[in-house]
Amino acid sequence: MNSRLIPLPLLLVVVASQANAVGPTSRLYIMNYGEFGANTGMDMIQGVTSSSVNTGYPLDICIGVAGGDVRTMGYSGGDQGEKFDLNGNFIGGGPYTNSIQLSQLHDGTSDGSYNYSIDYTTGDVLRFDRNWASPTVVFNAAPQMVGAGWITMDTSDGSFWLSQWGGPDLVQHRSSTGTLLSSFNSGVLGSAGLAFDRIDGTLWMGDYNLNLYQFDQAGNLLQTQAWGGKLTGQWYGMEFETTPVPEPGTLALGLLALPVLRRRR
Numbered sequence: 001m002n003s004r005l006i007p008l009p010l011l012l013v014v015v016a017s018q019a020n021a022v023g024p025t026s027r028l029y030i031m032n033y034g035e036f037g038a039n040t041g042m043d044m045i046q047g048v049t050s051s052s053v054n055t056g057y058p059l060d061i062c063i064g065v066a067g068g069d070v071r072t073m074g075y076s077g078g079d080q081g082e083k084f085d086l087n088g089n090f091i092g093g094g095p096y097t098n099s100i101q102l103s104q105l106h107d108g109t110s111d112g113s114y115n116y117s118i119d120y121t122t123g124d125v126l127r128f129d130r131n132w133a134s135p136t137v138v139f140n141a142a143p144q145m146v147g148a149g150w151i152t153m154d155t156s157d158g159s160f161w162l163s164q165w166g167g168p169d170l171v172q173h174r175s176s177t178g179t180l181l182s183s184f185n186s187g188v189l190g191s192a193g194l195a196f197d198r199i200d201g202t203l204w205m206g207d208y209n210l211n212l213y214q215f216d217q218a219g220n221l222l223q224t225q226a227w228g229g230k231l232t233g234q235w236y237g238m239e240f241e242t243t244p245v246p247e248p249g250t251l252a253l254g255l256l257a258l259p260v261l262r263r264r265r
Helices: 008-019 248-264
Strands: 028-032 042-046 049-053 062-066 069-073 083-085 114-118 124-129 136-140 148-154 159-164 170-174 180-185 191-197 202-207 211-215 221-226 235-240
Touching: 028 062, 028 191, 062 114, 062 235, 069 114, 114 148, 159 191, 202 235
Parallel strands: 148 191, 191 235
Antiparallel strands: 028 042, 028 235, 042 049, 062 069, 069 083, 114 124, 124 136, 148 159, 159 170, 170 180, 191 202, 202 211, 211 221
């Protein structure tokens, strides 16, 4: 008998827990277009739980989450955003003003050193400092992707994921310099937002009916989660909180080391 085999009851528990896993692994931050009536500025979703806060800015739909805070910026020239902690509390630092006239910046992302967005009107992927200032063009997504409006990134290699705003459903994986690496069609027409969860390596997007969709990097749909009726608003920019957490193996080693340290003391 192989002693390394997992006992059947334990195996069933593991499989069942994976099969029943619903919702984002990490905390997902989603900006709403406008704070009208019951609509809030920012929704936060993790697993099957959610919370919402008003941000005080109706068009702060560009979002970068890194280094323990959330920094938002406005949709077009003159529109503003602010700085929040990871629970959505205003902590000041802005306002962060969109300085690009006639731009349409629907989404954002961050690697911790810079924030990024994509201009729907030009296809330019833009790099900003962490305070959403000093924009420079990294590369242009057109003509391989016309109408790109959503952006996220894999901070492990600096690559970007882009998808189209409006009707089309094309999703592209680009290198840090814009080289096309892969693509797939999501089947989500009129998608809203795009976010990469580096903890489990999956992509998430929404739609204007407040549904969330999870994909693997090959474009396979993993799950759908409905938030209509639970949340109100019109989703736009979304990003995950990427504060590092101990990997399970590292955490287990640390716990095993505690008795040894105690004996040595």
